Amino acid sequence: MSRFYKIFLYDFKMTLRQREALFWMFLFPILLMVILGLIFGNSNRMKLSVGIVDQDESVVSEAIVNAFNGMDGLVITTGSEEAERSALKDGERNAVLIIPKGFGQNILGGTTQSITMVLNNTNVNTAQITSNTMRGIVQQMGQMISGAPEPVQLNEEVAQDVKDFKYIDFIVPGIIAMVVMFGGLAGYSLEIATYREKGILRRIRVSPLSLTSFLAGGIATVLIFTLIQTGILLTIGVLAFKMKIAGNLLYIGFLVIFGALSFLALGFLISSLTKNSRSAGAASQAIAMPMMFLAGVFFPLEIMPGALKVIARCLPLYYLGDALRQVMINSASLVSVWLDILVLAGMGLVAFAAAVRFFRWE
């Protein structure tokens, strides 16, 4: 145990003495969070997210959905009433429009029809803008279809118990997921590749110490640093941006450690498959950088084009970000994010097995 402690202690010390690494570990994610938080913090400048529930399924209602889809400044999702209302409660919609059955037929027959608009009222300004925008659009469409002055009435309903969801609440779990990924994947692969290149792994091999014991010290360092980074990001989020953490802190800690182990395994694999520290660094950056941008860390998946959504769902980082978000924003339990945990565990185990299989001492 004292042996493990000493190896951990020196590994920790070495990490602290690497200024460049410290910048990427601490300053970079904080800067990113502050910049994104300041730009999008009040979320007014973000596109309005509107869900449409088409119960009518007529030519007319379809035309309305298409018209909404073609509009700038709006992000449209369609789904069942239940799904859209629940998304609204989670704070993921500004409004949900419900087009009732028989709407198309009646309006063509000249009868006045009503559409229900469920409004997210957590931010009064945004709600006002949303309401006005929706009214304007619906009015215009009704006139175009029937020619009558006010053929469509908008029944406004204010949703109850909506989570006060701000961009900062969204971005912090994303940045934590990113930090976890970089620590395990980029940091650790480079560390092992460097030790191999310098001949340190071989030197350890001629000592009675097992490689596992040596690597355990490095892994513990990564885990501790990741937890410290998480703590700092959460603190800044709460203090500077009034972010609310709805979920259990222990769950967050568990997901951070679990995700870090999974990405450590991936980093270990990269170090096993690359020739030297330069190629390990390049390979891990080539994997981490696109993943950071494509996995929905900075922006909700809903506002991304369809192809990118598919890509995001193929990336392990997406699942870590999703799990952290579910826990932090929706106070989900670990059981309810079982799919995310399963994906991360699967990736970790496969990567670890392959890393051991292809491991080289020199």
Add this chain to the structure above:
Amino acid sequence: MPAIRIRDLHKSYGQIKAVDGISLTVEEREIFGILGPNGAGKTTTLEIIETLRAPDSGTIDVLGLDVLKDAQAIKELIGVQLQTTVFFDQLNVFETIDLFSSFYPKTLPINDLIALADLGDKSHSRVNELSGGQHKRLSIALALVNDPRIIFLDEPTTGLDPQARRRIWEIVENLRDQGKTLVITTHYIEEAEHLCDRVAVMDQGKIVAQGTPDQLINEHVADSIISLRIDPPLHADALRAIKGVIDARVSEGQYEVTTKTPQETLVELMSLARERGFEASDINMKRATLEDVFLKLTGKRIQS
């Protein structure tokens, strides 16, 4: 019991026979040198004894333990300096030794190790600030942390200036005097002759000669070379006629006489000078070196 006993060791990498059937015995408390040019198989041999590589065939005992079966036990009894290890840039000398000490169950005090490796003034210097010689000395200190019985040094002075080399020689001799067994590889003739009690001369995976440096020289190149200047000049044939002389050459007034009986030849030379009335000056006796042994046995030079 010998410190190391190797019988008929073979190791190939693909078509290349890195070690091609060598046998040798290292006694306890001696400095044993493996001398040979780059690529002779010295490092591979050393790494097999150190448990870093598995042999293709052959038996290797270290302190009575089998390298294949008892690798873990052997690791606790040996200390290893690998040829090219670079240590942690972010740690200083003291911390590096402390860290490596944690790899072993039984260790020497860190300050003793720093003193043994002559690094007293450098214990708080970062590893990346050390000179080449200091870095080599640190790696020797790290080879000593577990107070090993056998110490392996792979080219401990390669790339160092003569002064730094001498400091390392002193450390190595000091260790032998403390009762350690040392095995070193080198391609420096002076190092093998000055430092090693016994030497195995290796070429192309084979040991071409084995013994003390003196034995090897006497056995393989028994001749001595007398060099001198002669004024007025003399035809070399006159020197070849002297009893015991094998060959005589002249180039730019410098004469070299190769002889099996240097003492008699010298006396004969002097009387010849008196007879013929020439003056002999700058007389030097050159002893053959291990380089001459290697040249004789392989037709090549160690350092090209």
